[in-house]
Amino acid sequence: MPVIRFIPYEEIDKTRWDNAIRSSSNSLIYAESSYLDAMADRWDALISDEYQLLMPICSREKFGIRYIYQPAFIQQLGIFGQDQNISAYTHSFLEAIPGTYRLVETTLNAANVVQDLPNGWQVQYRNNFLRSLNNGYRTTRQGYDAYLRQRVNRAGRQGLEYRDSQDIGFAIKAYRDLYRLRIPDFSDRDFTQFGLLCGRLQESGRLVIRQAVDKTNGEVYALILLLKDDRRLYNMISCIWPEGKKKGANYFLFDQVMREFSGNPLSLDFEGSDVPGIAYFYEKFSDKKEIYPFIRLNRLPWPLRILKP
Template identity: 40%
Template sequence: MPVQYIPYQQINKQKWDACIESACNSLVYARSFYLDAMAKHWDALVLNDYEAVMPLTWNKKYGIAYLYQPPFTQQLGIFAPANTDDILHQLFITGAKQRFRFAEIFVNFSVGTAQVNFILPLQQPYEITRQQYKNDLLKNLKHAAKFHLSYVSSHDIQEAIQLYQLHYAQRMPHVHQHDYARFSVLCQSAKQKGLLLIRKVINDDGATIAVGLLLKDKQRLYNLMSTVTKEGRQCEANHFLFDQLIKEFSGQDFVLDFEGSSIPGIAGFYQKFGAVNEPYFFLRYNHLPWPLKYLK
């Protein structure tokens, strides 16, 4: 099974995207438009004629190319029409190691350290899904109902990103302004493709107190950015936001991908909705020569 290394300029994007979209483990992060926007550089490992693929997102430091995880790109890995096995995993990992001697990436196959990701299937009617809600969530939704909140659609990408930066940027010092600029470009591209979804909660004064920016494909709704203001917390606006989102898309063939998290408070929030863990994995290796081996 020949796995070829293909540099970016030689990737057949039509075949690439066809492979990603038809993959049994398809994820929007691996689509070419997503990688073009968020990765500083990316090449590929390809099995035969795009029967299975693995994006290689890379950067350079001290003149040495290494694999890294682009911001707002939860996981990548190997994508194929059928489930992959350990033999194929090793073929792709070996191919990556032959080109890059250092890697810290998140992948969709079992290797390295498991990471937490919560998902909620939406195929059931809303009333059935709501039966999975935890009691404290139901209490919070009852509290939210006292504030006459409104759940509305939005097309304002910049409002969603700026609110997120205002409230959460300090928690993510590794994400820089140019990363948010790349993310804005990604969202514009997704909007043109009909893959962008923004929903927000407004109060009686018309102020935005919670907002969710998601991407969607044929299988999933990806919670890329959700923000709640201080006022929004006081009236449980984030609980209301996701409850209404679930209600809007219930009975459709989607999975709501909450995108994490191992942080207890965030994990607990997603679990209130009946979400279950679908893990992904952190792959790290370091085959750099001394003394570079000890430099990050």
């Protein structure tokens, strides 16, 4: 088994880190150093074999207690590497997490199959949906079932227009205003940091914002904010307004995204969901369901252990 070392943030070689993440068999944008810098209060890492295997550890400290948490706007983290059998190392990496972290609540990624958890660990499984865009749009459209084709066709008759946007602030504010009750744990800082991250990604051509608008008056009925790496388009923000729901603007918008990006070596990552209605919508458009683990370990001192079961 590889020798796994805990490396504090200050000693991480970010160039080597990012090269390793991007060349890993299960690369995800969330694990890039600039993404972690933006969204995590602090991150350190478990690293083995000269950056062959890596696991970012995002942490906070409260009342003198250090704990590992899941930052906002990050769906999956866990172990990354070029080895095709990464799940073989899951147990070893979890055991290597320092005992100074008294609580762990975080996700792994879909390549980190959990088969044999160390003592005290708990796991839940979450859903994500993907659509390969490798083929042309015609092939993609042929994969729609009858219900989805009907909804897309109906939305296409509602006087909607597919439009590019560069307005990050509008997208984030809309998401926050429409869904604040769904994301109560997202702080002001989270939204500010995500906005700054989006701005940097926009400058490097790695951000896409698209809208479904009224052809006549330009009213926005639905929008999507996507982040991009070499393998995926990530559905980070998806908004639909009440009038947009009546017109099926979300069906129109996602179909148009498929049309625009089909024929590229990418997958559209819908970013979940486990919410039944949202999951139903994303699953209709997807051609692959992936499962990823959410893991938990509670070694808080008594009585905090009881208060945080």
